[in-house]
Amino acid sequence: MNITLNGKVVELSNDTVSIADLLKKQNVASPDMVSVQHNNEIIAPDQFERVTLSDNDDLEFLYFMGGGEN
Amino acid sequence: MEGFSTRALHGASRGRDPHGSLRVPLYDSVSFEHEDSCSIQQAFEGRRPAHTYSRISNPTVDHLEQTIRLLSGGMAVLAVSSGMAAISNTILTLGGTGKNIVTTRFLFGNTLSLFQKTLLSWGLETRHVSMDNMGEIDRAIDSNTCCVFLESITNPQLEVADCRAISEITQQHAVPLVLDNTLMTPYLFNSRENGVDIEILSSTKYISGGGTTVGGIIIDNGSFDWNLSEKLRPHVLKYGPMTFIGRLRHEIYRNVGACLSPHNAAMQNLGLETLSLRIDKSCDSSLRVARFLDSHAKVRSVNYPGLTTSPSHLTAQKQFGTRFGGILTFDLADKEQCFHLMDSLHIVKRATNVNDNKSLIIHPWSTIFTEYSDEEKYDMGIRPTMLRLAVGIEDTDDLINDLNQGLEQL
Numbered sequence: 001m002n003i004t005l006n007g008k009v010v011e012l013s014n015d016t017v018s019i020a021d022l023l024k025k026q027n028v029a030s031p032d033m034v035s036v037q038h039n040n041e042i043i044a045p046d047q048f049e050r051v052t053l054s055d056n057d058d059l060e061f062l063y064f065m066g067g068g069e070n
Numbered sequence: 071m072e073g074f075s076t077r078a079l080h081g082a083s084r085g086r087d088p089h090g091s092l093r094v095p096l097y098d099s100v101s102f103e104h105e106d107s108c109s110i111q112q113a114f115e116g117r118r119p120a121h122t123y124s125r126i127s128n129p130t131v132d133h134l135e136q137t138i139r140l141l142s143g144g145m146a147v148l149a150v151s152s153g154m155a156a157i158s159n160t161i162l163t164l165g166g167t168g169k170n171i172v173t174t175r176f177l178f179g180n181t182l183s184l185f186q187k188t189l190l191s192w193g194l195e196t197r198h199v200s201m202d203n204m205g206e207i208d209r210a211i212d213s214n215t216c217c218v219f220l221e222s223i224t225n226p227q228l229e230v231a232d233c234r235a236i237s238e239i240t241q242q243h244a245v246p247l248v249l250d251n252t253l254m255t256p257y258l259f260n261s262r263e264n265g266v267d268i269e270i271l272s273s274t275k276y277i278s279g280g281g282t283t284v285g286g287i288i289i290d291n292g293s294f295d296w297n298l299s300e301k302l303r304p305h306v307l308k309y310g311p312m313t314f315i316g317r318l319r320h321e322i323y324r325n326v327g328a329c330l331s332p333h334n335a336a337m338q339n340l341g342l343e344t345l346s347l348r349i350d351k352s353c354d355s356s357l358r359v360a361r362f363l364d365s366h367a368k369v370r371s372v373n374y375p376g377l378t379t380s381p382s383h384l385t386a387q388k389q390f391g392t393r394f395g396g397i398l399t400f401d402l403a404d405k406e407q408c409f410h411l412m413d414s415l416h417i418v419k420r421a422t423n424v425n426d427n428k429s430l431i432i433h434p435w436s437t438i439f440t441e442y443s444d445e446e447k448y449d450m451g452i453r454p455t456m457l458r459l460a461v462g463i464e465d466t467d468d469l470i471n472d473l474n475q476g477l478e479q480l
Contacts, residue, residue: 061117
């Protein structure tokens with residue numbers, strides 16, 4: 001499955017099902033401090049586990065702290 | 071969850087340092103290098119979590135922000151150059167021309183000056199109310215109110231506002247509740263659990279570790295729906311729940327330039343490690359010193375929220391438990407006696423600050439509030455007979471002996 005993350009096409013492995021999985025795969029240190037847009041809709045942090053990804057989805061991660069990448 | 075002190079020491083650790091350093095290094099660098107042009111573009115767009123320029127973010131400052139976030143339970147934290155910068159950045163984010171702030175008339179002197187003088191000239195009105203009069207607060211709020219602004223303990227009047235009760239009113243009006251929690255810190259008072267939306271700290275005080283450095287903190291507790299804010303609503307689509315902190319980080323704070331120096335952040339990272347120990351000592355000593363002063367024949371009156379005679383004692387007990395902060399005030403016969411006592415002290419220093427490791431004394435009438443008329447000072451609860459004592463962490467008996475020898479000279 002391919003998605004677009006912050007303007008770049010990313011190929012996801014089969015175990016990346018949800019937004020929470022994607023945040024983990026991207027090594028985001030503080031996932032609750034990232035603003036996530038999924039197909040132009042803001043997703044609240046408490047929905048990261050529930051929202052599942054599909055082929056050709058468009059995601060935007062917006063960071064508020066300068067650092068945080070492992 | 072681990073205890074406060076353990077979290078202060080270990081909580082915000084982000085893996086092993088390349089050299090095994092147990093302390094977050096002081097990154098005294100203005101700029102940060104990036105792998106390639108795409109990486110730096112994405113960092114500027116906020117689409118990659120990387121530092122670019124220390125006016126916007128810095129690794130040492132970031133560690134302070136993450137530790138405060140962990141200790142407070144807030145959603146997002148921004149460190150700035152001073153407590154006043156924290157207040158001004160917050161108001162610039164929430165307010166604007168034609169808006170108003172509802173607040174107590176017992177504000178810290180510089181905050182009052184910011185509201186009544188600096189911001190007034192930009193068209194922002196300040197409405198003063200009694201914070202123990204819920205009806206008055208309710209009536210003062212209207213559709214142009216950008217926030218209700220409180221201090222957990224006012225300085226130096228030492229009035230304690232009932233945050234939970236006031237938050238019920240702000241929630242009814244869909245107005246954010248902003249609290250300056252400097253004198254209590256998240257160690258003594260959890261603002262998030264008491265209905266506060268935005269918490270402000272002057273980290274210059276307890277957090278700096280002993281009057282080492284100037285700094286400020288803004289905490290978004292994540293409790294306010296920014297769709298309800300006329301000014302911030304247009305930004306919700308981009309930032310979602312992070313709208314307040316997003317607009318701050320990516321616009322107001324960046325453009326105003328009131329960034330915290332990495333050196334100050336390093337000192338405050340160290341200060342946080344001993345915060346609970348110092349606060350415990352300062353509060354315990356404050357209560358003993360207050361009781362001593364209260365029993366002394368030369369002292370006309372003592373004001374400390376820990377004393378049962380304080381009008382705020384019951385509210386303070388409900389909100390803070392058994393610790394009531396490190397500041398007290400007391401009154402002598404006249405200004406001359408106040409000056410005489412100050413000049414006769416050997417351990418307590420004559421200086422303006424609070425929550426230093428050293429005990430400090432000041433005559434607010436002639437110093438902090440000097441820009442106001444006598445009438446205005448009386449209105450603000452400032453008297454020429456009043457001294458403010460900020461109790462440090464010296465041995466309590468030595469503080470009492472120092473005050474006693476000074477009082478005996480009067």
